[in-house]
Amino acid sequence: MSTGFHWNELYAWHDTGTGSGFLSTGGLVEPEQHGESPATKRRLRNLLEVTGLLDQTVAIPGRKATREELLYVHTAEYVDRVKSESEAGGGDGGELAPFGPGGYEIALLSTGGAISAVEAVWNGDVDNTYALTRPPGHHAESDEGRGFCVFANIAVATHHALDVLGLERVAIVDWDVHHGNGTEHAFYEDPRVLTISLHQDGLYPAESGLVGDTGAGEGQGCAVNVPLPPGSGNGAYEAALERVVVPAVEAFQPQILIIASGLDASMMDPLAMMMVTSEGYRRMTDIMVELAARICDGKLVAIHEGGYSSSYVPFCGAAVIEGLLGLDESVEDPYIDAFRGMGYMDLQPHQGKVIEEAAKAAAAVPTSG
Numbered sequence: 493m494s495t496g497f498h499w500n501e502l503y504a505w506h507d508t509g510t511g512s513g514f515l516s517t518g519g520l521v522e523p524e525q526h527g528e529s530p531a532t533k534r535r536l537r538n539l540l541e542v543t544g545l546l547d548q549t550v551a552i553p554g555r556k557a558t559r560e561e562l563l564y565v566h567t568a569e570y571v572d573r574v575k576s577e578s579e580a581g582g583g584d585g586g587e588l589a590p591f592g593p594g595g596y597e598i599a600l601l602s603t604g605g606a607i608s609a610v611e612a613v614w615n616g617d618v619d620n621t622y623a624l625t626r627p628p629g630h631h632a633e634s635d636e637g638r639g640f641c642v643f644a645n646i647a648v649a650t651h652h653a654l655d656v657l658g659l660e661r662v663a664i665v666d667w668d669v670h671h672g673n674g675t676e677h678a679f680y681e682d683p684r685v686l687t688i689s690l691h692q693d694g695l696y697p698a699e700s701g702l703v704g705d706t707g708a709g710e711g712q713g714c715a716v717n718v719p720l721p722p723g724s725g726n727g728a729y730e731a732a733l734e735r736v737v738v739p740a741v742e743a744f745q746p747q748i749l750i751i752a753s754g755l756d757a758s759m760m761d762p763l764a765m766m767m768v769t770s771e772g773y774r775r776m777t778d779i780m781v782e783l784a785a786r787i788c789d790g791k792l793v794a795i796h797e798g799g800y801s802s803s804y805v806p807f808c809g810a811a812v813i814e815g816l817l818g819l820d821e822s823v824e825d826p827y828i829d830a831f832r833g834m835g836y837m838d839l840q841p842h843q844g845k846v847i848e849e850a851a852k853a854a855a856a857v858p859t860s861g
């Protein structure tokens with residue numbers, strides 16, 4: 493198997509400024525490093541380098557997305573506002589989406605990186621790929637940035653796949669711990685795209701990602717949501733993939749499978765309350781790799797989203813990339829002994845109930861092929 497990897501040093505130069513947690517500095521928030529910092533991404537890339545995993549991947553070069561490509565998803569007014577704020581020294585996409593001077597150009601690179609990753613897999617340059625893009629994209633709506641996301645990287649790349657590369661069906665599996673609202677809304681009435689989001693129930697955005705949100709119009713049945721209870725661990729995530737994601741994707745028969753790979757369902761994430769370990773991420777990746785092999789000739793693209801534990805994101809990310817590479821040997825996770833055998837890691841009955849409800853809703857996914 494050949495696995496691509498995409499990164500651009502400028503992703504680490506995207507400047508979210510000072511803050512604390514998910515807030516920017518102001519009022520009683522004493523300034524420290526903003527929660528969406530370069531550290532998680534840079535440390536993941538560094539771990540890949542020192543473990544030799546990076547040498548086993550194929551470098552995927554990127555490019556800036558064009559203004560026209562952004563307009564697949566975003567309004568011209570929004571794109572122009574981000575550009576002018578960026579030129580004026582920085583601003584905010586709308587809600588909790590800060591950027592510094594030149595942030596527009598870096599956000600264009602991040603979206604372009606997602607496009608390049610999809611192209612590399614679709615064209616057969618590599619079997620699968622991981623794009624470590626920043627800023628993230630899955631919360632960005634057509635007319636505003638939200639939740640650290642400026643432009644909708646995966647939604648724009650998916651439009652490129654459909655409208656330029658000529659694909660007819662794309663499936664997006666979002667395992668970021670937050671709801672993939674922007675991606676879902678971009679295709680809510682579009683029967684060409686299946687969006688599935690696994691997320692912590694009611695976390696962010698609190699108002700979206702309900703089991704009953706299943707698409708509309710021609711896209712009826714093409715959105716699937718699995719709002720997992722806080723405290724869900726490896727067992728719940730594995731069950732959600734096997735009982736909801738696998739059957740939904742098998743019904744839909746996409747030509748390519750995209751993972752919105754947030755790593756913030758991890759045991760140590762400061763912005764969420766889930767319990768997934770590196771072993772859980774490896775298992776989830778293996779399920780997706782096997783699914784892609786059965787459905788779409790192995791064509792699988794993981795595009796980075798959130799993940800805020802600079803200690804643990806690198807080990808979860810390395811586990812995903814090992815899964816994409818199909819390696820037997822794994823990088824030793826120095827934290828794993830502390831997590832193995834913790835209570836409540838297995839599927840709990842109340843989590844199983846939610847998964848069962850989501851599986852029922854996912855039975856409405858239209859059958860293709």
Ligand SMILES: [Zn+2]
Nearest residue numbers: 668670754798
């Ligand atoms: Zn997230």
